[in-house]
Amino acid sequence: MKADLTTKYDMLVPRYTSYPTAPHFNDDVTADVYGRWLCELDPKTALSLYFHIPFCDEMCWFCGCYTKIVKRYEPVSEYLNTLLKEIDLVADRLPGRFSAHHLHWGGGSPTMLTGPDWMRIMDKLRARFDFAQNAEIAVEMDPRTATLDYVRAVASAGVNRASIGVQDFDPKVQEAINRIQPFEMTRQVVDWLRDNAIDGINMDLMYGLPHQSVDGVIDMIDKTVEIRPNRIALFGYAHVPWMKSHQKLIKEEDLPDNRQRWVQFSRASDRLEERGYVKIGLDHFALPDDALAIALKNHTVHRNFQGYTVDDSPAMLPFGASAIGALPQGYVQNVLPLRDYTRAIDAGEFPVQRGRALTARDKLEADAIMRIMCDLECDLDQVCAAHDMTPDALDAGLEKLAPMAADGIVVIDGRHIRLTAQGRPFVRLVASAFDAYLGSGQGRHSKAV
Ligand code: SF4
Structure with missing residues (x-):
């Protein structure tokens, strides 16, 4: 591995168990x-x-x-x-x-x-x-x-x-x-x-x-x-x-x-x-x-x-209290604390605190992020086509990967991305290139590696 990529890429990024x-x-x-x-x-x-x-x-x-x-x-x-x-x-x-x-x-x-x-x-x-x-x-x-x-x-x-x-x-x-x-x-x-x-x-x-x-x-x-x-x-x-x-x-x-x-x-x-x-x-x-x-x-x-x-x-x-669900329309999270959860159920109401309705753009980015997280590679042309988007719809994310390509973390071939063996521990960071919300909002995350 090239001299200290872990220091260069010592960033806080999500674990992407959902997107957004x-x-x-x-x-x-x-x-x-x-x-x-x-x-x-x-x-x-x-x-x-x-x-x-x-x-x-x-x-x-x-x-x-x-x-x-x-x-x-x-x-x-x-x-x-x-x-x-x-x-x-x-x-x-x-x-x-x-x-x-x-x-x-x-x-x-x-x-x-x-x-x-x-x-x-x-x-x-x-x-x-x-x-x-x-x-x-x-x-x-x-x-x-x-x-x-x-x-x-x-x-x-x-x-x-x-x-x-x-x-x-x-x-x-x-x-x-x-x-x-x-x-x-x-x-x-x-x-x-x-x-x-x-x-x-x-x-x-x-x-x-x-x-x-x-x-x-x-x-x-x-x-x-x-x-x-x-x-x-x-x-x-x-x-x-x-x-x-x-x-x-x-x-x-x-x-x-x-x-x-x-x-x-x-x-x-x-x-x-x-x-x-x-x-x-x-x-x-x-x-x-x-x-x-x-x-x-x-x-x-x-x-x-x-x-x-x-x-x-x-x-x-x-x-259950704090449980998160994922439906085709979006994410939903049950309420905390416990007493609020119990109170809602006793009143015959869904104990929902928050969630996220998904836009077409969210679904597109989610697909690219999840393919990278699961397969360690992603064909952006395929992802865009599956969402009826133009082939360049994810190009902004692709551009963000250029420094990681230069450091041997990813190989980019046209619109196909593949993590290298040494790049594998940085998979969350690579996925984050397609996260349109990164850096906005209240979230603080854990280390990329
Ligand atoms: S405190 Fe946390 S890690 Fe320990 S048993 Fe409970 S849920 Fe698991």
Whole structure:
């Protein structure tokens, strides 16, 4: 790699799990607008459902999610009752009975739910939606609180994929992020999952955490590969204490610098490839026979708020406080705080706080950005044609890439863009060339690498 591109391109850019990104959502999308969007959906639309459980029993200091620390089950149980009402509210508004192809439980920690509550909410969902025969039902799982009984309960509820939060196995790193989770604990939970026929195993790892070294990250990868999950996400820790005040508990002097972060990621990434994993986009890896690796070959990988996915549903409906959904008409986000969410549902209103209606131009730029994020290449002529735009509609973005082409980050051939191997860690920066909103609004982002 040419001398220090990581320093030259030390910029803050979005992760592009949506476009326009969440800081550009506005209050034009109201409960009424969302209600109308739901009414306009074609009943043949394959739905994706996202449920947010905004509770944890302890705060991990690196956490970037919306969650609330609770020591009793009552708030969780009351929240479940509200979710049940929200399911009815949404299903009543839809113009017919819809089929769900993907269901994702995120948080916070869905591991907070009891087995009986899992059955209760899944029964309600099955009463209000059809589930495709091969529907993916995925849950984020915290091994520190998952028990064998819990795993059996989610298996009986139909869960077939689990995302296991790990971050790192090094006790010193775990202590610095307030998340003590020995390797054997994680391995035990994965064994339970597989014994209960939950064979889709994702593991979430992190680089750029306090006290992480390159050797430590390699050791983390080797331990993970021993467990052999189907998919691995290797996220860069985003230190944004101005947004997440608990991150102030992480000492900045313990964090690796930008150059070290880059070396950690690239060595970890190479190690995963040596161990047989296929790289997907920015930060995901999959075994070659996994659906995500197969989708990569077919250029059908998608990116949504959960990261890289094979979920191609045109409509993801959000349930729960702060949950974000994506419909053909635009994005919608449920309200925070929790009491406002509960109040809206109890009043029989959609608990919408904000969102973003998409223009034709937004959809064009979104397509270019998502193809770059997923395929690491993009044929702008094809994208423009698919949106009935003139071939030069994205040329302004192309021009912004000239310095990155000179630095060997991208190769530009006419209107075809391809990231080089050394340019891969800069994929968000390349995608940002087509972001018409970058630099405007309130958003502050994380480091490009
Ligand atoms: S368990 Fe997950 S959501 Fe909860 S605090 Fe830790 S990282 Fe955040």
